[in-house]
Amino acid sequence: MMSAATEISSPVGVIAGGGAMPFAVADSLAARGVAPVLFALKGACDPVRVERFRHHWISVGQFGRATKLFRSEGCRDLIFIGTLLRPALSEIRLDWGTIRVLGRIMAAFRGGDDHLLSGIGRILEQDGFRMVGIRDVAPDILMPEGCITRATPDPAATADIAMGQEVLRALGPFDIGQAVVVIDSHVVAVEDIEGTDKLLARVARLRGEGRVRAKIGRGVLVKAPKSSQDLRFDLPTVGPTTVDGAAKAGLAGIAIVAGNTIAADSQAMIVAADTAGLFILGLTA
Numbered sequence: 078m079m080s081a082a083t084e085i086s087s088p089v090g091v092i093a094g095g096g097a098m099p100f101a102v103a104d105s106l107a108a109r110g111v112a113p114v115l116f117a118l119k120g121a122c123d124p125v126r127v128e129r130f131r132h133h134w135i136s137v138g139q140f141g142r143a144t145k146l147f148r149s150e151g152c153r154d155l156i157f158i159g160t161l162l163r164p165a166l167s168e169i170r171l172d173w174g175t176i177r178v179l180g181r182i183m184a185a186f187r188g189g190d191d192h193l194l195s196g197i198g199r200i201l202e203q204d205g206f207r208m209v210g211i212r213d214v215a216p217d218i219l220m221p222e223g224c225i226t227r228a229t230p231d232p233a234a235t236a237d238i239a240m241g242q243e244v245l246r247a248l249g250p251f252d253i254g255q256a257v258v259v260i261d262s263h264v265v266a267v268e269d270i271e272g273t274d275k276l277l278a279r280v281a282r283l284r285g286e287g288r289v290r291a292k293i294g295r296g297v298l299v300k301a302p303k304s305s306q307d308l309r310f311d312l313p314t315v316g317p318t319t320v321d322g323a324a325k326a327g328l329a330g331i332a333i334v335a336g337n338t339i340a341a342d343s344q345a346m347i348v349a350a351d352t353a354g355l356f357i358l359g360l361t362a
Contacts (some may be wrong), residue, residue: 088112090152094159105215210309222335228356241299249304260296277322293327316341320349330356
């Protein structure tokens with residue numbers, strides 16, 4: 078695995094899914110003089126925002142077309158970034174390049190999301206490309222260590238964080254999720270396929286129904302990569318929306334692993350947390 082941004086070759090191919098992160102990565106690369114080329118996934122990538130960058134459109138499953146485009150652009154280094162709904166095998170648009178590796182693609186589908194991304198990454202690497210991660214291409218958008226807000230965790234929150242870390246370590250091998258909410262040493266909710274935003278909305282609903290009786294301002298959202306996860310793919314992400322969800326869920330704060338978590342729009346996230354009186358803590362990896 079790569080570990081230093083200076084080892085990245087230019088241009089870098091950004092396989093871009095949905096959300097803001099592909100463009101944050103592209104901006105970070107460009108700011109350091111590394112040319113980004115976006116390979117925008119149809120149905121996921123923002124068609125307006127991608128226009129700022131050199132780009133090509135590809136469909137999920139167009140392995141042959143994608144690899145030809147990567148080579149034509151001189152992109153040896155590739156990164157997956159952005160949201161993408163896991164497609165069914167029947168939804169994949171096959172081309173001859175895909176058919177050539179179909180057996181390996183089907184094997185990659187037999188597992189969770191991390192297994193799928195790692196499997197596709199291995200296929201690309203066997204084809205001569207090099208898969209890199211956020212830590213390699215855009216380390217400036219990762220969560221730093223320590224508390225980045227005015228509010229800090231009290232002893233109760235610290236205990237909740239420790240329990241949350243233990244829960245995520247135990248669940249990691251099962252590829253279930255990357256987040257858990259712990260309130261007063263009780264595991265209230267675990268992230269599932271719906272993601273962190275829906276997890277926090279569920280906690281807010283449970284509070285509204287009176288099923289969570291702890292006072293407002295108690296409990297922590299804890300996020301961490303899965304223990305067996307390839308850290309080049311699908312790192313946990315937090316941003317202003319996460320802070321808003323945590324505030325609506327009545328939590329005290331958010332604890333995430335420093336260096337292995339993407340902090341999207343960090344300044345807006347800090348402002349939102351300070352306004353809501355929440356803490357955001359970067360945990361030692």
